[in-house]
Amino acid sequence: MSLGAADPDGPDVFAVLLRRYRRAAGLSQQQLAQAAGLGVRTLRDLERGRVGRPQRATVTGLAEALRLRPAEAQRLRRSVSSGRSVSSGQPVSSGQLVDGDPDLELVGLTTPPRVPLPADPPDFSGRGTELDRLAGRMSRSGAVVVVHGPPGIGKTSVVVRAARELAAVLPDGAFFVDLRGTARQPVTSRAAVAQLLADLGVDRRRLPSGLDERLALYEAMTAGRSGVLVLDDARDAAQVRPLLPTGGDWRVLISSRRQLTDLTGADSAAAGSTGVERIALGALPGPDARKLLAGVVGPARLAAEPAAVDELVRICGGLPLALRIAASRLASRPLWTVGGLLDRLRDSRRRLDGLYAGDVEVRAAFMVSYRQLDPDQRTALRRLALLPWPGYDATTVADLLDLDPDLDRAASALAGLVEAGLLTPVPAGGSGSAGTGSGGRFRLHDLLVVFGQERAADEDSLADQQAAVERVRTGLLATVVAAGAWFPSYQEPLDRHRFPAARTPFGSASAALDWCTAQRRAITWALRRTAQHQRHAEIVTVVDAIRGVANRHHHLAPWREVFQAAVESALALGDPAAEARHRDSLGFAFKYQVRQPEQALPEHERARQLHAEIGDRAGYAWSTLYTTGALHRCGRLAEALDRARLAAELFAALGQTQGAVIASYAIGDIQRDLGHPEQAARTHREGLEGLADPAGRDRVNAGMFGYRLGLDLVAVGDLPGAVRVLEQAYATFVAEHHPTGIAECLGALSEVLARLGSPRAVAVATRAVGVCHELGDALREAQAWYALGLVAQAEQRSEDHLRCFDRARSLCAGSADLEVRSLLARLTRQ
Missing domain, CATH: 1.10.8 (Helicase, Ruva Protein; domain 3)
Structure with a gap:
């Protein structure tokens, strides 16, 4: 529309100014209407120019709700009588144009008001950590910080709050430009520089017409000043670069849904900065x-x-x-x-x-970002939303998009979603030594999941959605099988189902366990989906492969559910050998994960019977040993010792060294709990000395003996000796990437150090709480809380020590396991 053309429906001056001031204040129509005591419909009509002449009280109430300066409030009141600026048909002089700002062009102001910082939302809450980080980073001249995050996360509120605090101490205060990066037509660099020059005091009628000339004038105008520049809602680095001040004492705050990763130190060097820093905003606690x-x-x-x-x-x-x-x-x-x-x-x-x-x-906020994605990124977002677990990586995206094994295109789509602020990194695990890192994995916000599912329903056929999810499931299980190959169990699994080659190769056992730990929720989802569809051969194959992983990480997956599904699949296939193996595994889950040894015993007994029926002597020996653990944890110590000795004899007859080793440290454990710790210590020392290669192939067994020897020394009262042995075992488990051994050693160490009154007790126990909680080992976490309680008790901090003991008791609830009962007894004595 030509600005000089008559338009009977042209915009009302009051309506345009009202809309502009509301947006500058960061208020929705609902919020402004509520603050001004108006109905939302009334405010909408005022902003659309549908109210002939608003009453003075209404205008005054709006000005107060918007917190306008006196000059701005007066301008708003005067605009009521000025009517429509364009409908008169009188041409507007070129000197009155405000470059790139259609609202002000139509109003026809010769010099627009300086854009104030938007008002803080009246309900602004939290963000103390982020604001402290911003204050620290913006304390240096030339600082450039990008605050980024998903739609609706509150980026503008944070940068405005930080800028307001800075403006109070910088001579030239704050300058604010809404770059409208999420709009269909973002503000151009030419228009943004024009606004900044006007804010700096340049008469718009004397603005140069070309961008280069304007930038030269902008450089000259900022050279001798000191202030904070807020560039809000930036679309990309290209929009921002020309606006970075090139001299003076400036601090630049940028908000964007994107990380603006291509805005680098070279771009900010002219402003005196050593680089561009970034702060990601996450969900409010x-x-x-x-x-x-x-x-x-x-x-x-x-x-x-x-x-x-x-x-x-x-x-x-x-x-x-x-x-x-x-x-x-x-x-x-x-x-x-x-x-x-x-x-x-x-x-x-x-x-x-x-x-x-x-x-x-x-x-609507999500849709703005979605429309700016390329086709691969849109498809990836829609289909990621179909997966009910966080922690997506490039392999997941490749399966969803059905791409070739070359993951470059999938990685590019993933990076694009991260850059757009629609995927956020999954934090790395806190127990690095336990092998729980999760680098390179990302998640969707829960509401973006809902949005993505909506888009999938609208844009993808049901068949395409199901095929994408099926590719992910198959790929995950193929990788589980590849990871499990690094942890063979005592029996070779039957190759009942052949999965495709895994896209994620593993160069070591630690890499395989890291992947399993990072993808624990995805693996559980894939196994559940497979069981629901009664794919029995696949279940038996995968669970056979992962049994060795369970031995290292007792709490990696819901093993009771997993092994129960494998037992049922083995029954459906009519495979007694597989049934026996998985009943033993199910008993393992009852003993070590859910601490219900009374339910483990019948599973092991049934497995023992099945092995006898099919003539599997090795399987029979292992089931015999497994019943030892169940009897021991049920408190049936004499029976447990007999079974352990029988298992040792069976393994000796078969020449099974690994079984004999485990039987020997089981015997020592029972001896200690029978009240013979010196005898237990001898058994465990002899077992350790009998290992063929304790520093190599037998290193895990060396750690197991060392941990148990440490418990023996505690029982005989040699606490300093126990600390030395437990620390050595802990180092072994760290080197071997053995999460369960790490948790066990940390739990025991924390208690022994607390009983010794060691200054290290709090640090070790605090680490134990974090590691064990992350791993899901409730018993060892309870032991660490008990240790913290002992320290608090020794320091006469009664409230703290009672709180720690209560936490320990709550973690022990619902279990009849012997170790749990022992810890509860110690808690009761305190």
């Missing part, structure tokens, strides 16, 4: 999310439904945009309960329909 809700809805109303509030926070995923929308809906409907809103949000298929308030909605 629960307390901050509840505080945000309370700021809008009121604390009393939320206090009446604490459980519903917690569920609402979970459903919103800590996303500030979603939380604000939910809070606004509740605030505008005083008769609604939080539970009533939840009824509208629980169904994931309708969740995004319920997350809107006025002109603000979560779906």
